[in-house]
Amino acid sequence: MLDATRGEVGLLLPTFDTQANRERILAAARDAEAHGFGSVWVRDHLFIPKGTLHGGIKESGFHLEPLMSLATVASVTSSPTCRKAG
Secondary structure (H helix, E strand, O other): OOOOOOOOOEEEOOOEOOOOOHHHHHHHHHHHHHOOOOEEEEEOOOOOOOOOEEOOEEOOOOEOOHHHHHHHHHOOOOOOEEEEEO
């Protein structure tokens, strides 16, 4: 349960760009859990045109499906909350 007086720190998982792959996502989620992060996040996008600036990042146009990514993460972690950022 979240303690509203403490706040919560989450980690954005690498589900986009050329570094996105199953092994990196699961490793990042396990590391987040081991280090006490309260949540793990994915970007809720299936497509952003290549070369578009989004959040300061020049898009590669490659994104993994967000809900499948969260389901996979949930299968190997127990404490961080899985969330999506729109």
